Amino acid sequence: MPTNVKELKTLSSNVKSAAEAALADGGGLLRLSPTWVPRSFLQPGKRLKLHPDDLYAFGLNRGGIDERWFGSTTPAANDNRTPDEGLSYVVSNGQRFTLADAVAELGGKIIGDAIWNKYKKWPVYSKFFDNMGPIPHHMHQTKQQAALVGQEGKPESYYFPPQHNNVGNNFPYTFMGFEPGTTKAQVRKTLEDWNKGDNGILDLSKAYRLKPGTGWLIHPAILHAPGSLCTYEPQWGSDVFGMYQSLVEGREVPWALLVKDMPKEKHKDLDFIVEQLDWEANVDPHFKANHFLEPIVAAGSAAEGYVDKWIVYGKVYGEQLFTAKELTVKPGQKVTVKDGGANSIIVVAGEGKINKLRLNCPKLIRFHDLTEDEVFVTEAAAKAGVTYENTSGTEDLVVLRYFGPEVNPDAPVIKYQGGVKL
Template identity: 65%
Template sequence: MLDLAAEPRDVRALRTLEGDIGGAVDAALERGGGLLRLAPCWVPRSFLHPGRRLKLDPRDLYAFGLSRGGIDERWFGSTTEAANEGRVHDEGLSYVVDGAHRFTLRDAVAARGETLIGPSLWQTYGRWPVYSKFFDNMGPIPLHMHQDAYHASLVGQEGKPEGYYFPPQHNAVDNAFPHTFFGLVPGTTKADVRAALARWEEGDNGILDLSAAYRLRPGSGWLVGPGILHAPGSLCTYEPQWGSDVFGMYQNLCEGRAVPRDLLVKDVAPARADDLDHLVEQLDWESNVDPNFKRNHYLEPVLVSDTRAAGYADRWVVYGRVKGRQWFTARELTVDPGCRCTITEPGATSLIVVQGRGAVNNLPVRSPAMIGFHELTEDEVFVSHTAARAGVTYENLSATEPLVILRYFGPEEDPDAPDIGGTLQ
């Protein structure tokens, strides 16, 4: 077991390494048994209302400044910058912590790509192409969508599918509106959507009248492709997704708060910003008006294998394909008190501990009760591809409480994952 008693507890005490950090990455992997400790990565949104379930100290909810908005997101294993106006230079980027030093996970992957994310992902993407987050709001957020690859490429970006899972540990309370609007009611026409967008400055544009809400339940999830309209509800959501921060808000008024039109066309070429037909064409129309939307997008946990007799259970919580492609998957591992298991992972993974305490390859992990904005934690780890394929040992060091860990994987890394339609186990 590593002795971390002398380790810094505050990110401000760390020295940031840049440039040629290959040696520093090697040393960190050696000390961590193939794992990298990550510091919390907080992201604010100026147009949203924090739900207060991220375990962030309430005094730090506006640590970026009142004008930047409250912190309602924590990003995991991220090499993707947050596309926020007025952002700090490294907003959205995860940092590796090793002793008194830190460096971005993005720089680490650039220096040791095949070791960290595996030859396939490195050769195909040249980066860690996915990330995940906790997304936590007091109420609903505006109906919006994320552009597909084609429409995002028009502004030099990448499209984004995303998955949802509602971890029970972060949803003891439902907050104001535990329902999410998805898609468009069958029979809706493109002219209906166009007319709603044309009413942007005339009060509520009424686009929610064209959609349908589904009640959210902790322990379940959804898979949502690009171009699908959705207005997430007030459960705290674990969201594995593609490494992009593109979006367009199609609702102009949410809970009495105006949504700036700039957020509708944030990722649209300026020459097309007033082209309502172009804005409608960004939508995946067939998926939006699908009469079997829930059947084709709703997720229940599915056991990876029946291991409960061995003292642990590993379940897929986000899975399935979008347009025939597996963009990411996510699993929830529960280890019973006093038990341990060794799992050969599909590939590199970023993990977050949501309950309990234990060790991963002898690296101590625990879920904190409260986190200061600058504080370091022991709940977030990046598992290198090399360590993942060699087998990762998870041990619960509590005699009374389960150890629960969420982890996500990159594209086409989890070939045994089920299609949508799995059943609760």
């Protein structure tokens, strides 16, 4: 059996027959290999289980690897990126091909007809986002704003898995939105002060302490400066953003990262840039109540040998765009789980099986290693029921899985406070 990506043959076209064979072999499950993404402007948090010698495997000029993407058909929007950066690969029969190509060829057979007919792609993805310190106060554009530059908007969500947060690193707090009463003139002044050093935008915001085992739902056009917990992030399949903070931990944030996904003629238009923000949502006095996510048990109990929890839920502008669950199976137990749609899983603890495929949470991963911790579950397999078995005698099997749009009508909702329309 191959253990390394370099031992596989890469298919870049005509993958239909290979994808069909992989589905048949896996009983509707697709084994995925790790997808690593660097960021040139951030410092890796070293909790992705990537070997320390491989943190700069893309080259020092590309920056350290601080993200691992799951079930992704979305390219990473990095300068000088490799052609396949951010794309997940299916591994089967000594070959590999991108999940994006497999979905393009087989459509609804993988992601379900409803999602395929509406989006013609798998429109979401998730990642581990892992940094030593905080990142700049930034926002992700709305659907309408991103369309001005031919992109898609990006709502996102956070969950802080305890298994990846044995240490909190330098700043386990996240600034979100603005203090109520903040004015557009105050924010415009921070943009005017960009080249003076720290532009002071965090003086207008509030930091929330991050708690492992909880999460947040963040709508587009809301400012946030993620802290230093390792974060599981189900989100829309886009990599747009605008960074509104000029200096982070003594590191310059170039103006180009503020305006990269805004129309070129607006790159110096301070009023336009200020208006990109959702003002009602950013100054919401009930911000935490409207965005904080506590896990909610969906099924099972300790007595039954498993617990399945909602960890990401809620709607964005009235639409359920993504959801996620955390499944814990006790040692020696098994459970068959039926879901409403396709999902992508990552194992964060333990070992076992998902139907016929082996699951194992690795202790350390080399850059080119294949692993047994990541699987894409097709809609047909999810609806038929997937059996998770914990083969360990001592350790819980813990699996995170995220879903595409509108497949979990039974998911909890956030009851918004104060009349804010989110």
